[in-house]
Amino acid sequence: MRGKYLLGLVVILAALAYLIFGGLGQNLVYFLTPSEYLQDQARYQNRPVRLGGLVKEGTVRYDKDRLELRFTLTDGVAEVPVVHKGTPPGMFKEGQGVVVEGRFQGDHFQGTNLLVKHSETYQAPKEGWTPEEVRKLIEEAK
Amino acid sequence: MTPALLGNLGVSLALAFSLLGLAMALLAYFQGDGRFLKGAKALVLPALFAALAAFLALEWALLTHDFSVAYVARNHTLKDPLWVTLVTPWAALEGSILLWGLLQTLYTLLASRRALDPWRASLVLAVLFGIQVFFFGVMATIASPFQTLPNPPADGMGPNPLLQNHWMMAVHPVLMYLGFVGLSVPFAYAVAAMGVRRYQTWVEETRWWTLIAWGFLTAGKVAGMWWSYEVLGWGGYWAWDPVENASFIPWLLATAFLHTAIVQQTRGAFKAWNFAFVTLAFAATVLGTFLTRSGVIQSVHAFAEGPVGPAFLGFFLLATALGLGLLSRVNREVRDTAVFRPLSREGALLLGAFFFAGWALVVVLGTFYPLLAEALAGAKVSVGAPFFNQLSAPIGAGILLLMGVGPILPWRRPRPEVFRNLYFLLAVLALGTLLGLLRGYTLGASLAVGLFLYNLLAIFLLVREGVVARVRAGLSPWSFLENHRRVGSLVVHFAVALMGLGIAFSQTYRLEAEKTLYRGQAWEAGGVRMELMGVRALDEGRRFAVEALLRTDRFGEVRPRLHFYPQMNSPLPAPKVVYTPGNDYYFLLMDFDREKGEWASLRLIVTPLVFWMWVAGVLMALGTLYILWPVGRAEEARGVSPA
Numbered sequence: 175m176r177g178k179y180l181l182g183l184v185v186i187l188a189a190l191a192y193l194i195f196g197g198l199g200q201n202l203v204y205f206l207t208p209s210e211y212l213q214d215q216a217r218y219q220n221r222p223v224r225l226g227g228l229v230k231e232g233t234v235r236y237d238k239d240r241l242e243l244r245f246t247l248t249d250g251v252a253e254v255p256v257v258h259k260g261t262p263p264g265m266f267k268e269g270q271g272v273v274v275e276g277r278f279q280g281d282h283f284q285g286t287n288l289l290v291k292h293s294e295t296y297q298a299p300k301e302g303w304t305p306e307e308v309r310k311l312i313e314e315a316k
Numbered sequence: 317m318t319p320a321l322l323g324n325l326g327v328s329l330a331l332a333f334s335l336l337g338l339a340m341a342l343l344a345y346f347q348g349d350g351r352f353l354k355g356a357k358a359l360v361l362p363a364l365f366a367a368l369a370a371f372l373a374l375e376w377a378l379l380t381h382d383f384s385v386a387y388v389a390r391n392h393t394l395k396d397p398l399w400v401t402l403v404t405p406w407a408a409l410e411g412s413i414l415l416w417g418l419l420q421t422l423y424t425l426l427a428s429r430r431a432l433d434p435w436r437a438s439l440v441l442a443v444l445f446g447i448q449v450f451f452f453g454v455m456a457t458i459a460s461p462f463q464t465l466p467n468p469p470a471d472g473m474g475p476n477p478l479l480q481n482h483w484m485m486a487v488h489p490v491l492m493y494l495g496f497v498g499l500s501v502p503f504a505y506a507v508a509a510m511g512v513r514r515y516q517t518w519v520e521e522t523r524w525w526t527l528i529a530w531g532f533l534t535a536g537k538v539a540g541m542w543w544s545y546e547v548l549g550w551g552g553y554w555a556w557d558p559v560e561n562a563s564f565i566p567w568l569l570a571t572a573f574l575h576t577a578i579v580q581q582t583r584g585a586f587k588a589w590n591f592a593f594v595t596l597a598f599a600a601t602v603l604g605t606f607l608t609r610s611g612v613i614q615s616v617h618a619f620a621e622g623p624v625g626p627a628f629l630g631f632f633l634l635a636t637a638l639g640l641g642l643l644s645r646v647n648r649e650v651r652d653t654a655v656f657r658p659l660s661r662e663g664a665l666l667l668g669a670f671f672f673a674g675w676a677l678v679v680v681l682g683t684f685y686p687l688l689a690e691a692l693a694g695a696k697v698s699v700g701a702p703f704f705n706q707l708s709a710p711i712g713a714g715i716l717l718l719m720g721v722g723p724i725l726p727w728r729r730p731r732p733e734v735f736r737n738l739y740f741l742l743a744v745l746a747l748g749t750l751l752g753l754l755r756g757y758t759l760g761a762s763l764a765v766g767l768f769l770y771n772l773l774a775i776f777l778l779v780r781e782g783v784v785a786r787v788r789a790g791l792s793p794w795s796f797l798e799n800h801r802r803v804g805s806l807v808v809h810f811a812v813a814l815m816g817l818g819i820a821f822s823q824t825y826r827l828e829a830e831k832t833l834y835r836g837q838a839w840e841a842g843g844v845r846m847e848l849m850g851v852r853a854l855d856e857g858r859r860f861a862v863e864a865l866l867r868t869d870r871f872g873e874v875r876p877r878l879h880f881y882p883q884m885n886s887p888l889p890a891p892k893v894v895y896t897p898g899n900d901y902y903f904l905l906m907d908f909d910r911e912k913g914e915w916a917s918l919r920l921i922v923t924p925l926v927f928w929m930w931v932a933g934v935l936m937a938l939g940t941l942y943i944l945w946p947v948g949r950a951e952e953a954r955g956v957s958p959a
Contacts, residue, residue, distance in 0.1 A: 186670070186674075190674055190677075190678075193706070193707055193710075194678060194681055194707065197702075197703045197706050197707060198681075198682070198685060198699065198703055200702075200703075201699060201700040201701075201702045201703035201706075202685075202689075202697045202698070202699060202700070203697060203698045203699070203700045204695070204696070204697055205696035205697065205698070222700050224698065238832045238907070238915070238917060239832050241830050241831070241832060241917060259830075260830065260906070261830075261906040261907040261917045262907070263886055290886060
């Protein structure tokens, strides 16, 4: 009698473990900077990614009738073109640190969610971003 | 006397009374001396008054705009309306801990008034005083709400605008804390029961306390979902955010306990499980606070930043060690002798508890995986919502399935006539699912329809059974309502089924459309025709508001807004939600012409059945209240069975 229950429990746990670890692998969202992406492009194609960096000066194009925002994201070393469907958030401007959630599709990053501002106490550095600061930005964006 | 002085005095006194109470309660237990117990009990009320004084001092400081208090300077501004000022004590960390401490003293008072044998009463008081020592200790040292500033500013920064954007924020945190703190009493009872090795009787009393906490937690969670829906402007109510997960875990464990406790009450089984569930539910509330307050989940490096995080982590480890340490003793001494058949009430309840506990495990894993990944592989990742959704859907379906069949099944072994009901139920489940598929719903949504009808039928069968039994006994059919536990739990179960239906449909069918409209331009989306009449700006003192005036064919004039707060550099959306029984129409203003007000970018989100989720939330709270409602003396005398 005991054995039967034990077997059932093991089966349930195994199924659960399979679901959990299978599901985890597919649904991990990677936190990346543009230069990290460029080091290993194939790995991040079409996977959920949280990409952080600065909006490069002079690259913002917003078409309000098609609600399409295009800009280049940079971390000072590498650059990635971003296409985002939707309106720019309130504080979106050139030189601003932003985090884009979305996927790499071919030559550009297709954003689904654009985050500009973070925890209320977070203060963006004024000049000269270091990769560490970009990292911090990505992690703190909510 | 200044507010800061009174506040510090209140906190120090509460800490002193709690420490003294803890010492007295422990002495009472180890010396077996009733005088110490009396002493400990006498300290409960003074601790409450001291905590209340501290809390009122904070309100006093806020109401008199005393910006020399750092908490006031950081979280209050002269422009705040009165209601915002009054709820500001729980707008930030220090005040929240103070509220937590105050509610803890309140629960300690209520718990100390219940009759218990002196041994357990001492231990219960020792645990509750111990928790108070922790909270007031934190307030007295590392997170004082009454820290003063040498150079007070003329005006403060005001609370987080997200909190003032909807009145629900006044209610949601208090409900959550009432739930979290409420779980401390079951924990204390469990520790006391394990301490004195009386493993059976504690369950009845604890169930009652857990139900109170569960009711508050449920109401708090639904209120939070509603707030998220109405304020955050993304048209959703649940994002599997660590903060949400942190409060979902204790809810799941408390729910598991509420069900396994019934088995222990009637059949004396699951003793060890019940101790484990209660201990872990309480520990999870502390862990949740640690997670959400220390910033650890965004990055491990935030660990060193706040001193509050490690304090909560230490307290979590202590509570878990105490509970699980005692539990290992229980495990050695308790043998559950009952034999279980899968097709029995206890079998269904056990399986249900496994589902709840498994769900909690999934949420814990998903929430903590980023920490693990960073520690082991150095990779920065987060776990996406699809992971949680994929796992929660089958677990939720399993729970809905058990919820219908469980109460129908008799204890021990099924009687032959039960099978007729079972086949009937399964037929309705299959029929409902088929009906959904024929209407073109997805498999998941169809299954949700099937499960809803199946649960509806199960509830009907149970009500009929109860009413028929009473009529046969010569009682009025309405006397069934006197069985509070049965009726209340059926209401809650109905609400859960309704919630399941709402979640399944709102997650599956969601229509989103965006467009930039010029003044006078019309747009038809999601079955609504709307025309932009104009955009206007309003000065509301503490904030600016921009409204888009939309004329719709079905709902008249609709005005979605954007709020601009001085403390915040990006505007907050104030969507306009039109609830209808079928669909929710969620109008969102996203952008507008800042120069001439000639155009506005709008988003319309149409989500089915969300309205019913809020109805379900209210029903869950009402059902819980009905179970807890004191039974009149007449019924007690008549001996109406509680089962």
